[in-house]
Amino acid sequence: MxxxxxxxxxxxxxxxxxxxxxxxxxxxxxxxxxxxxxxxxxxxxxxxxxxxxxxxxxxxxxxxxxxxxxxxxxxxxxxxxxxHLEGFSHTGAVNVAASDNSISAADIHRVTSDAKGKELPPDRVYIHHIKHRFLVDGKPVEKPLGQQGKKLEVSYWSVHGDExxxxxxxxxxxxxxxxxxxxxxxxxxxxxxVTSEDEKRRGALVLDMGAGTTDWAVYRDGVIVGTGVVPVGGDHLTNDLALGLRVNRKYAEKLKIQFGKASVEKDDKGEKVWMVGDQMIGDRYLSRHSLVHVMQLRLEELFQVLKTQLGEFGTAEALPGGIILSGGASQLPGMCELASKELGLPVRLGANxxxxxxxxxxxxxxxxxxxxxxxxxxxxxxxxxxxxxxxxxxxxxxxxxxx
Amino acid sequence: MSDSENFSKSDTMFSGDLEGESTRIKIVGVGGAGTNAVDRLQLDSTAGVRLAAINTDAQALNSSPIQEKLMIGRAITRGLSAGGESDLGRKAAEGDSDAIAGLFQGVDLVFILAGLGGGTGSGAAPIVARQASDAGALVIAFVTLPFTIEGAQRHQQAQDALGDLRKTCDAVIPLPNDLLMEMLNDDATVLDAFAQADIWIDRGVRSICTMLSQTGLINLDFATLSKAFCNQGGKTLFGLGHAEGEGYVKKALEDLKSCPLLNLPEYTRKADRLLVNIVGGTDLSIRQVNEIMSAVTEQFGSRENTILGAVIDESRQNSVDICVLGTTDVNGARYARKPLRKKPEHELPPLALESADEDADEPVLKTASANQMVRTVHRSKLKKQKDDRDTDFQEEFLFVSDEEQRGYFEKTERNVFEGVDLDVPTFLRRGVRIAV
CATH class of the missing domain: 3.30.420.40 (ATPase, nucleotide binding domain)
Structure with a gap:
């Protein structure tokens, strides 16, 4: 059927x-x-x-x-x-109930509800509980059902958000x-x-650089062990340009896409770009150096904020698979190089x-x-x-x- | 010519008959665009102000309704225009410098209006400014900068002329057409675009005239103005805000902040000396004045360097005009010129209020207006004032209150990370100067 x-x-x-x-x-x-x-x-x-x-x-x-x-x-x-989304890691542990130390479904149910049961403040709700792995007497186990052991543990990355x-x-x-x-x-x-199975297993960071936010997720041993959101994205680049170059948002967005880069290069110094491009009244030159400079400052800061937020997730030891970039802002020329420089890890562009x-x-x-x-x-x-x-x-x- | 000479001359003239005589103001349009701007001004007659036009183009000059007209460079251009050549404009003005000087006899304050980029405007305006300045007047220039699309040559001519004007005028207020254009909506016509500059010049000139001609509750007079501009060559910060109707104080402050003239990236947003004039109706309360002052000083300068004026105009009920005029001692890197002759005793005038050299230097000033000036010194705020006047190139201090600088994200929740609002552009928070 x-x-x-x-x-x-x-x-x-x-x-x-x-x-x-x-x-x-x-x-x-x-x-x-x-x-x-x-x-x-x-x-x-x-x-x-x-x-x-x-x-x-x-x-x-x-x-x-x-x-x-x-x-x-x-x-x-x-x-x-x-x-508003936040995540934390929480571990639950139970002693195996059966006299023959074989793990039953009830044990598993108890330990999972224990691990996921942490109470949240009243206005927060859980969105995800991502299971990291079961540990039977401290040893990682894929499927604990029927296994022998005294103590069963499980840890979850729990994500919660504002109700x-x-x-x-x-x-x-x-x-x-x-x-x-x-x-x-x-x-x-x-x-x-965007992540390959191999990268997931070895440990990798995925950065989804969207318009409004930059979302990250860290893989280790094939599962997600941490996630986070930095509320800075492509819109911030546009807004910075609008304020910095004193152009309206529409043109700022256009300039970002057309002439934007992640970092300043040598020959940007003298380069001028037209604001509108139609060379009509009101059109004017802008320095490409200024344009890219505004963006570079923002992006460098974004990566620094990320680094702080990542904490121990972001170290080279934790991420042998490197960083995979995704999202609209990742398409800016030079983004990989800048990310690599700021975060000290190999970076590649993600693809479906x-x-x-x-x-x-x-x-x-x-x-x-x-x-x-x-x-x-x-x-x-x-x-x-x-x-x-x-x-x-x-x-x-x-x-x-x-x- | 030294600044102090200029200063004391105008001062003596002023102190001669303080009671009856008002400040003699002359508004001079130089070149085609400048003359047009003066023509427009003439529509609303401000008392005690005389208008004049200087041009190389006889035809344009003839058609102008201004009474006092001066044709320059007859020998060079034969009454035709300078044809966009600033060299011709300069030569024309130099040839007729005596006639130009004659225009400024006995004038206290000269406004020079010119459109830079063209021949007469760019070439003659700096010469006219020098003549006016030599004649002892305080010279304030309002100049428009050409649209970028008018071409690189005009642009270069305008930039050169601007540099020259800065050297000879007490204050130069550039109005880049490109930026004024930003204020217009998409269906604005070419005429609108060019007229925009005249509107701003008109507002600017009128606000300064009002400041001087009307006696205020807290009066700002000519001496105060001269004092604010005691240091030639620095850049001038100039902004206007206007609002009426409900919540006008708040709206006027908003308007002031969005004033395109205040947002020229080449300017420091913090002035070394700041003059704030507020014109309001009888309903303007001291609380409102205070509100305006705090907002303005927070954004543009420190309170101890600020001179406040407030004028009550009965015809302006329920509305307020704010005019901010500031000078900096900064030599902008873009116009790196010879270091200006700085006069240390003039560098710190407001703070040196009680110091001995002030009495020695400017005795007349003190009697004329010192008692009318409001200078509040908050000790607590003094430490905020960076000692950057000592350095030749002052670091740009973008004193932003976060509220104003969130742009698109203004209405959203704050994006606080480690004590800073990430929605505010990084370059602003780090005080990085972005040249446009």
């Missing part, structure tokens, strides 16, 4: 909303059947500042995707970002008459697309895997594709998951808002 489920992946970004529609067949294979994107409004630094505008943009994108696919979405996977911010996102989807199946951190969604359709290959779709990927693997997990009262990992949030 063939069972298919139509799911939507929605990323309400700072510059645009991307909606993808995929069909999951038998919970095993995924076909992308529709997509639409729409320029975003009412979102700054990854957070919704104007609900109405953001909602309209998101609805337009979802509607477009449904039209292109010719089907209706059943459930939505939603990307989350913003400075009202998350509720806004969910309300936008609900407003379209859809339910949110799950929420996934943008950085995690992106990371699983080969199997992705050509028109979705651009890095800007990584997050939405990652959501899809997550949706698919989520289905897998359900099949062999241990008997747990909650099905997926993140049902909690969905329940919370009684969807």
């Amino acid at each position: 063939s069972q298919s489920k139509i799911i939507g992946a929605v990323e309400i970004g700072t510059t645009k909303v991307v909606a993808l529609i995929g069909e999951i067949v038998n919970g095993r294979s995924l076909n992308l059947i529709g997509m639409a994107e729409c320029s975003s409004a009412g979102v700054k630094k990854g957070q919704i500042v104007d609900f109405r505008a953001a909602s309209n943009a998101a609805h337009a994108a979802i509607l477009g995707a449904e039209k292109s696919a010719g089907v209706q979405i059943e459930a939505v996977y939603l990307a989350q970002t913003g400075s 009202s911010n998350i509720r806004d996102h969910i309300h936008i989807i609900n407003g379209f008459g859809l339910s949110v199946e799950d929420m996934i951190l943008s950085s995690i969604a992106t990371a699983c697309m 895997p080969q199997w992705v359709r050509d028109d979705l290959r651009a890095v800007e779709y990584s997050t939405a594709l990652g959501l899809m990927h997550y949706a698919l693997t989520g289905q897998h997990q359900e099949e062999f998951s241990l008997p747990r009262p909650e099905k997926g990992l993140m049902r909690k949030v969905s329940k919370l808002f009684s969807l």
Whole structure:
């Protein structure tokens, strides 16, 4: 019997909303059947500042995707970002109950709920619990069920966010008459697309440099062990240019894309660029050196902030796989070199895997594709998951808002 | 010519008959654009102000309604224009320097209006300024800088002329057309674009005239103005803000902050001496004056170097005009000239209020206006004042209150990381100077 489920992946970004529609067949294979994107409004630094505008943009994108696919979405996977997201690592431990020291499903259930059970302040909710690994008597174990041991431990990277911010996102989807199946951190969604299996295993940092925020995720031993958000992105570059060169935002954005670079080079000194380019009244020269200088200062600072935030995650020992850059701002010439210089690690530009359709290959779709990927693997997990009262990992949030 | 000479001359004239006589002001347009700007001014007559026009183009001069007209360089251009050659303009002015000097006899304050980039404006304006200055007047020049698209040659001519003017005028206020354009919306016409400069010149000249001609609650008079400009060659900070209706104080401050003249990147935003004139209706309260003062001084200078003027104009109920005029002793790196002859005793006038040399130097000034000047010295703030006047090249101190510098992110939550707001551009926070 063939069972298919139509799911939507929605990323309400700072510059645009991307909606993808995929069909999951038998919970095993995924076909992308529709997509639409729409320029975003009412979102700054990854957070919704104007609900109405953001909602309209998101609805337009979802509607477009449904039209292109010719089907209706059943459930939505939603990307989350913003400075309100925080993460911490928490470990749970239990003594194995059975007299023969063989680990039972009940033990596993106890230890996982223990590890995930840390209470949050009233206005915060969990978004993710990412399991690092089980330890049986201190030894890493893939599947503890039935193993012998006295003590079972598990540690999770738990991400939590501000309830009202998350509720806004969910309300936008609900407003379209859809339910949110799950929420996934943008950085995690992106990371699983642009990173190779080898890099995930060895340990790597994924930097998703978006318009509103720069999201990071750190892989170690094949799983994500840390995530974070620096609320500085491409929009900040534009804003800096607008203020520094005294041009309006529209031109600042254009100049950034056309002439922007990550760092100043020797021959920028005398180079002049036209502000508008049409050489009409009001057009004027700007020094490219000034332009790049403004950007370089911002980017250097961004990497320094990242370095501070990364802490021990960011050391060369922790990241043999180096850094993978993704997102719109990563496309600036010289970004890899600057990132490498500031963070002291090898850096490469991320790309979506080969199997992705050509028109979705651009890095800007990584997050939405990652959501899809997550949706698919989520289905897998359900099949062999241990008997747990909650099905997926993140049902909690969905329940919370009684969807 | 030394500054102090200039200074004391005008001063003696002034102190001669302080009661009855008002400051004699002359507004001189040099070249085509300058004459046009003067024409526009004439529409609203400000008392005690005389207008004059100097041009090489007989035709343009004839069509101008200004009474006092001076045709220069007849021998060189035969009454035709300088044709965009600043050399011709300069020669024309040099040839007729006596006639030019005649225009400035007995004048206290001269405004020179010119459009730089053209022949007469660029060439003659510095000469006219020197004549006026030699005649003992305080010289303030409002000059427009050409649009970039007018070409590199005009641009270069304008920059050279600006440099020359800075050497001879007490204050030069450049109005780059490019930046003024930014204030217009997309469907503005070419005429609008050029007229924009005239509007700003008009506002600028009028605000200074008002400051001098109307007796204020806290009066700013000519002596004060002269004193503020005692140091030639420095750059001038000039900004205007206007608002009416509800919450006008706040709105006027906003307007002032967005004044394009204050945002020229080549300027230090902190002035060494600051003159603030506030014109408001009878409903202007001292609390509002104070609010304006704190905001202005915080942004542009320290309070102890600020001179405040407040004028009450009954016809201006429920509105306020703010005029900020500041000078710096900085030699901008872009116009690296010979180091200016600096007069140490003039470097620190406001703080040296009680010092002996002030009495020795400017006795007249003291009686004329010292009691009317408001100079509040807050000891607590003194340490904020960096000792950078000693250095030839003052480091740019961008004294930004974070509120104002978030641009696009203004309405969003603060983005605080380790005590700094990341939404404020990095270059501003680090005080890095960005040349445009």
